[in-house]
Every structure is written in structure tokens, then in C-alpha cells.
Amino acid sequence: MQGVSLNLGVVFMTCRCLALPSALLAILLLLGGCIGRMSDDLSRAVLDHPDPQTVRQGIPAYLLLLDSLLLDDPTDKKLLASAASLYALNSSLAAADPVQRRRQAERTWLYGRRLIESRGAEPLSERSADDFAAALARFGKRDVPRLYAFGVAWLARLQANEEDPAALADLPKVEALFARLVELDEGYQQGAPQLYLGVLRLLRPPALGGVPEQGRAHLERALELSGGRNLTAKVELARRYARMLYDRELHDRLLNEVLAADPTAEGLTLFNVTAQEEARALLASADDYF
The missing domain is CATH 1.25.40.920 (TRAP transporter T-component)
Incomplete structure (x- = not known):
């Protein structure tokens, strides 16, 4: 869909992790509190890696690790941000298979929404334009990382469903979200x-x-x-x-x-x-x- 596709190659900028050998994954499951620091190290490894194919091949194992960790702690914001970001990246890499791309994007959306939406409240993404703008105004600079991860998850979902007019109707809200992020921390x-x-x-x-x-x-x-x-x-x-x-x-x-x-x-x-x-x-x- 030329001219409308969001080209989520730039979603790479949100990735927080890189897959590890399976034996090391098993060890990581026992480390608990060390996962945050490991995620930061893996983030640097991904962002500084010169071979997209290596990253593409390594992602699936770490996706499963994040899924398993979030089963035990479904509200951990750092894990949710990592999962939302990595599934967004994987969705963009699955461009040749639209079914897989949509599945990955829905997983991204699940974790992205959980990051930002309070239990029992009307989902942020489903609010009217006025209510959405008011909700965005309540976010401050300390909220930038999770608001950004939520925005990227939303973009991944739109990219995977770019031929659905209902999905594309959300574009003005996504634009407003990134405009708010620019106000809060453009850098x-x-x-x-x-x-x-x-x-x-x-x-x-x-x-x-x-x-x-x-x-x-x-x-x-x-x-x-x-x-x-x-x-x-x-x-x-x-x-x-x-x-x-x-x-x-x-x-x-x-x-x-x-x-x-x-x-x-x-x-x-x-x-x-x-x-x-x-x-x-x-x-x-x-x-x-x-």
C-alpha cells in the first residue's frame, strides 16, 4: 500500500534484547532480578550489531523467554516494554508472511496496552478524540519510556493491518501520541x-x-x-x-x-x-x- 505503509524498519530503535543460546536461557529463568541488567546489555548488543540476519535468527528464543517471565509477573513494566518492543521488531521482520506479521503485531499490542492502560479504566486507544487528548496531557516526562513503547506497539499493529480502514482510522491518535512525546522529550x-x-x-x-x-x-x-x-x-x-x-x-x-x-x-x-x-x-x- 504505497504511500500509506508506516515502514516499521524504524521500529528497530525500540528493541531491548537479543536471543541467547538455549542453555543460557534456562539459567536466566533462575536469575530473577538480574534480567533487567541483562536486558540492557542485550539492547546494546542488538543496536550495535551490523547483521540484521543474525538478529532475525536470534529473536524467537528470547521472545519465549519474555513470555514466560511475564506469565509470572504480568505487570512488570520493564519486561512489558521489552516484550512490546521485540515483538514489534519481529513483526516487521516477518513482512513476507502477512499472517505471522499480524500474529506478532497482536502480541506487541497486548503488551503495549498492558504497559499504559489501567485496570478497569476505558482503554486509552478506544477513547474519543477529546478524551484521548486529555489523557495524553496527563503523561509527564517520567512516562516517556512506556508511552513510547505503547506508541511503537500501536504502529506495529497498524502496519500489520494496513489494508484495514478501521485500523488506519487510528492514525490521528497515534500522531497525537508522538506529538506529545516530542513535547516531553524529543531527544x-x-x-x-x-x-x-x-x-x-x-x-x-x-x-x-x-x-x-x-x-x-x-x-x-x-x-x-x-x-x-x-x-x-x-x-x-x-x-x-x-x-x-x-x-x-x-x-x-x-x-x-x-x-x-x-x-x-x-x-x-x-x-x-x-x-x-x-x-x-x-x-x-x-x-x-x-
Whole structure:
């Protein structure tokens, strides 16, 4: 669904863990309180890994570990954030199988909602626009990690159901959520709230009420917040902005800059390698598009 797909390659930025050998997984189940620190170490391993295929192959075992830990403690916020993030990543990696992608996304949604929605209260995602805006205003800076994980889980669900008009009707709420995250902490995850907001604000062309310059500004700010190291922001500028305005010169310049860059950057290497793969594909299709 060209022009509407949310391209959740950027969901990689939320991943908190990497699978371990099965014997070590069994040991981890006995460690209890050590899992939080291990998750942080695994997060760095994932984000700094240069091979997406290795990460893809390692994910399933750790997903099962998180599921088992959450059976014992279903309200642990750190585990819920890790599970929501990793299932979102796995959903994006399952793009070739739409059924598996939807299953993974629903698991993401389960954990993401549990992170943010109080027992007995009306689900945040189902509130009216006015009630939703009021609820967002009550979140503060300390809530950014769980609100962000919830937003990414929601995006993963929309991506997996992108042909469902009912699911896409939630896009204004998701956009409002990331706008709130930008207000609270635009630099979280090296500018990820700005990156997501930029993508969301570039989904509609000007003829349908879109304001491309706003989207461009958000993506450029995301790039600035990462110190220029986040190659995904440049890919999204080419894909969302340059293609929307049929600016071939800008499109090719951005993508060639991505390919010429060193993808190695703390916390961004995995995303940057993926961004370079996408840049090659976009350049290869440019003659047909333009």
C-alpha cells in the first residue's frame, strides 16, 4: 500500500534484547532480578550489531523467554516494554508472511496496552478524540519510556493491518501520541519521537490536507538530534518527502549520502545497515518512480 505503509524498519530503535543460546536461557529463568541488567546489555548488543540476519535468527528464543517471565509477573513494566518492543521488531521482520506479521503485531499490542492502560479504566486507544487528548496531557516526562513503547506497539499493529480502514482510522491518535512525546522529550532514543512524527506527517500528500514541510522539519530535527548519524532519517526524507514532491535531485542526493556513510554508530548500527539496504532499493526503483 504505497504511500500509506508506516515502514516499521524504524521500529528497530525500540528493541531491548537479543536471543541467547538455549542453555543460557534456562539459567536466566533462575536469575530473577538480574534480567533487567541483562536486558540492557542485550539492547546494546542488538543496536550495535551490523547483521540484521543474525538478529532475525536470534529473536524467537528470547521472545519465549519474555513470555514466560511475564506469565509470572504480568505487570512488570520493564519486561512489558521489552516484550512490546521485540515483538514489534519481529513483526516487521516477518513482512513476507502477512499472517505471522499480524500474529506478532497482536502480541506487541497486548503488551503495549498492558504497559499504559489501567485496570478497569476505558482503554486509552478506544477513547474519543477529546478524551484521548486529555489523557495524553496527563503523561509527564517520567512516562516517556512506556508511552513510547505503547506508541511503537500501536504502529506495529497498524502496519500489520494496513489494508484495514478501521485500523488506519487510528492514525490521528497515534500522531497525537508522538506529538506529545516530542513535547516531553524529543531527544529520546536519539530523536526517535521526531522521526516517527515526521513519517506520520508525511503520509498524506498536500492534495489530501498534508503539510509536507512539517514532516520534513521533523525528520531533519531527528537527524540533528542523532548528531547526523541516524541514516534512517535521510532514507525517510527521500522516501516520504522527495518522492511525494517528485524531487529526483534531492531523492538521489540523500540516498547516495546514506550509501557513502559509515553505518557504525553507537545505538544505531543495526538501523543504519538496514537503512543502506533500503537506500539501494529506492535508488534501483527511482527511474520507474520518477
